[in-house]
Amino acid sequence: xxxVLLTILFxxxxxxxxxxxxxxxxxxxxxxxxxxxxxxxxxxxxxxxITTMISCILISLITIFYLxxxxxxxxxxxxxxxxxxxxIFISILxxxxxxxxxxxxxxxxEEIGSFSYNINLNMKQIxxxxxxxxxxxxxxxxxxxxxxAIYEINENTPEMNKKELFTSGxxxxxxxxxxxxxxxxxxxxxxxxxxxxxxxxxxxxxxINDKExxxxxxxxxxxxxxxxxxxxxxSLITVRxxxxxxx
Numbered sequence: 001x002x003x004v005l006l007t008i009l010f011x012x013x014x015x016x017x018x019x020x021x022x023x024x025x026x027x028x029x030x031x032x033x034x035x036x037x038x039x040x041x042x043x044x045x046x047x048x049x050i051t052t053m054i055s056c057i058l059i060s061l062i063t064i065f066y067l068x069x070x071x072x073x074x075x076x077x078x079x080x081x082x083x084x085x086x087x088i089f090i091s092i093l094x095x096x097x098x099x100x101x102x103x104x105x106x107x108x109x110e111e112i113g114s115f116s117y118n119i120n121l122n123m124k125q126i127x128x129x130x131x132x133x134x135x136x137x138x139x140x141x142x143x144x145x146x147x148x149a150i151y152e153i154n155e156n157t158p159e160m161n162k163k164e165l166f167t168s169g170x171x172x173x174x175x176x177x178x179x180x181x182x183x184x185x186x187x188x189x190x191x192x193x194x195x196x197x198x199x200x201x202x203x204x205x206x207x208i209n210d211k212e213x214x215x216x217x218x219x220x221x222x223x224x225x226x227x228x229x230x231x232x233x234x235s236l237i238t239v240r241x242x243x244x245x246x247x
């Protein structure tokens with residue numbers, strides 16, 4: 001069934017996206033391969049955080065440069081993504097000891113009960129890995145959309161100054177932000193339908209203090225923060241690169 005669905009997906013990519021669709025499908029496979037290799041390297045003992053940061057850079061390069069070429073808007077987008085990832089990483093690192101969301105909750109006991117618990121991994125670092133991967137897609141899309149919009153505005157109205165161009169980028173970002181946040185929210189809800197069914201009828205205080213619930217909420221909140229930060233950062237960097245090019 002998986003092969004059938006992948007075949008249907010590939011056909012739709014080709015029919016609707018043509019050459020760009022094929023490149024999108026290839027980038028999807030490459031990103032999946034990078035994540036798989038990352039997990040394998042972590043399992044073999046490499047530092048999870050360093051390995052993940054390198055993987056995020058590779059994923060960004062594929063998602064941005066392979067699909068959109070090498071130009072000012074893609075360079076600005078890549079720089080912005082790296083800045084946001086570093087900021088999110090530092091925030092998680094500072095809060096991780098207080099959050100106490102590492103490890104598995106008791107809902108997972110049945111699923112992992114047959115496996116060995118001696119995995120020799122730092123679960124606090126694994127939490128950082130999960131959060132960094134979870135925000136990659138959202139901030140990449142937002143950053144590329146904003147940098148492309150600013151680039152087109154500057155091409156059509158080159159007389160605009162830096163402040164006006166930055167304001168235009170922020171306005172575009174505000175329009176994108178609403179749909180992006182809603183998308184992340186519904187992803188969160190869909191993941192948690194099983195959790196809510198599991199805990200149906202329990203005290204609401206016990207539910208919101210459950211480790212699994214808190215872990216997912218923290219991941220979504222960090223994703224929200226990343227999507228918000230990427231807007232002014234991408235706008236600022238894109239405007240500076242475009243206007244400095246003209247000087």
